[in-house]
Amino acid sequence: MIKFWKKDTPSKGAPRRQVQPLWRNRWSHLAVIGLTLVSLGAGGWWLWANGWIERTAEDVKWRLIATSGDLGFTVKEVLVVGRNQTTKGQLLNAVKLARGAPILAYDLDAARQRIEGLAWIKSVTVERMLPDTILLSIEERLPLALWQDRGRFHLIDQDGKVILNDGLERFSDLLVVVGDDAPQNTARLLDLLQTQPHLMNLVESAVRVGARRWNVRLRGGVDVRLPAKDPSVAWSSLAEYERDHGVLKRGVRILDLRLPDRLIIRKAPAAVTINPATGQQT
Numbered sequence: 001m002i003k004f005w006k007k008d009t010p011s012k013g014a015p016r017r018q019v020q021p022l023w024r025n026r027w028s029h030l031a032v033i034g035l036t037l038v039s040l041g042a043g044g045w046w047l048w049a050n051g052w053i054e055r056t057a058e059d060v061k062w063r064l065i066a067t068s069g070d071l072g073f074t075v076k077e078v079l080v081v082g083r084n085q086t087t088k089g090q091l092l093n094a095v096k097l098a099r100g101a102p103i104l105a106y107d108l109d110a111a112r113q114r115i116e117g118l119a120w121i122k123s124v125t126v127e128r129m130l131p132d133t134i135l136l137s138i139e140e141r142l143p144l145a146l147w148q149d150r151g152r153f154h155l156i157d158q159d160g161k162v163i164l165n166d167g168l169e170r171f172s173d174l175l176v177v178v179g180d181d182a183p184q185n186t187a188r189l190l191d192l193l194q195t196q197p198h199l200m201n202l203v204e205s206a207v208r209v210g211a212r213r214w215n216v217r218l219r220g221g222v223d224v225r226l227p228a229k230d231p232s233v234a235w236s237s238l239a240e241y242e243r244d245h246g247v248l249k250r251g252v253r254i255l256d257l258r259l260p261d262r263l264i265i266r267k268a269p270a271a272v273t274i275n276p277a278t279g280q281q282t
Contacts (some may be wrong), residue, residue, distance in 0.1 A: 001159055008239070022273060040064075041166065041268060042062045042169045046172060050140050063065050065230075069201045072131055072132070073102060073103050073104055073130065073132070074094075074100050074101060074103055074131075074132060075097055075098070075099060075100065075101050075103050075104055075106065075131040075132060075133075076099065076100075076133065077132065077133045078095060078133070078134045078135075078136065079129070079133055079134070079135045079136065080136045080137065080138065081136065081137045082138035082139055082140060083136075083138050083140070084120075084140055085120040085140055085141075086118055086119075086121060086138070086140060089095065090118055091115070091118070091136075094111070094114040094115045094117070094118055095111060095114075095115065095134075095136070096111070096114065097111070097134065099158065103128055103130065103131070103132060103133075103134070104128075106128070107136065108126045108127070108128070109126075111126045111128045112124055112125070112213065115136070115138075119164055120140045120141055120163060121138060121139075121140060121141070122139045122140060122141045122157075123138075123139045124136055124137065124138045124139070125137040128199055132215055139146040141157040141158075141159075142157055142158055142175070143155055143156075143157060143163060143171055143174065144157055144158050144175075144186055144187060144190070145174050145175045145176065145177050145186045145190070146168065146171060146172075146174050146175070146176045146177070147162070147176075147177055147178075147182055147183050147186075148177070148178045149178075149180075152165070153165075153168055153176075155168055155171055155174075156177075156183045156186065158187050159187075160183030160185075160186065160187070161183075162183070174203065175190065175203060175204075175206065176205040176206075176207065177189070177205065177206050177207075178205065178206070178207045178208065179207060179208025179209070180208070180210075181208055182206075182207075182208040182213070185208065185214075186206075186228065189206060189214055192231055192232050192235055193216070193235065195232060195235065195236065196235055196236065196238075196239040198239065198242070198243075199218070199235070199238065199239050199242065202220075202248075203216055203217070203218060203219075203220040204218065204219055205215050205217045212228040213226055213227060213228040213231065213258075214231065215227045216240075218248070220248070221253065222248060222252055222253060222254075222255060223254050223255070224238060224255045224257065225254065225255065225256045225257060225258055226257055226258070227258040227259075227260075230260075234257035234258075235257075237261075237263070238255060238257060238263070241263055247263070247265065250265075250267065251267050251268050252265050252266065252267050252268070253266055253267060253268045254266035
């Protein structure tokens with residue numbers, strides 16, 4: 001007997017099984033994404049390795065800058081804040097900026113480095129003030145003292161940096177310091193000396209001794225030898241001695257304060273008169 005197998009058919013009302021497309025299958029979906037990323041990554045790497053992306057970005061940048069100039073983004077004014085000692089000519093030469101140049105093309109960092117190379121400039125901030133202004137905020141060095149080194153004078157600032165080597169006549173009233181490490185220690189010395197204004201007004205110069213301490217020269221040729229330890233205490237003691245006993249009016253040449261709680265005074269040799277007729281002292 002021949003048997004006929006009946007094909008199973010879904011019963012009435014039962015949901016039919018749906019065929020799921022390839023792109024709706026979860027694992028297939030992830031595979032497609034992975035292949036796409038790999039393809040894009042390989043292509044992007046090739047473009048980057050060949051410099052296409054960089055060249056294109058640079059080209060787009062300069063096209064935008066050129067367009068910005070047509071829209072009015074050009075330099076019309078340079079504002080400067082904080083300039084005192086630096087001349088206008090020196091600053092303009094360092095700025096290197098022409099009126100009407102595209103403001104977005106101006107290299108702010110390069111300008112900052114050039115300006116900070118000027119003698120008086122300690123630091124500067126260079127900013128764009130769109131659409132047409134460059135702002136320079138300058139901090140100049142403050143002259144502190146004249147450093148005498150091997151017969152030459154140099155103007156130094158608070159940090160001990162040399163500002164100028166020539167044209168120092170207008171700074172002749174500043175303190176003169178001597179010694180290899182004098183510039184780095186001058187600011188602290190002046191802070192110390194200014195604690196006694198009466199004595200400070202008498203100070204002419206200071207010599208750094210052994211990279212440890214100072215000898216201070218007062219008007220009238222008086223040398224004050226300060227200690228390496230607690231020089232401020234010694235300086236205060238000298239002010240007290242002068243106030244109570246007038247030690248500076250006694251023809252002294254050396255005031256040695258290097259020993260604690262003691263002042264050693266050395267006077268100038270007494271003048272000697274010789275009678276030319278007899279050859280004897282009178």
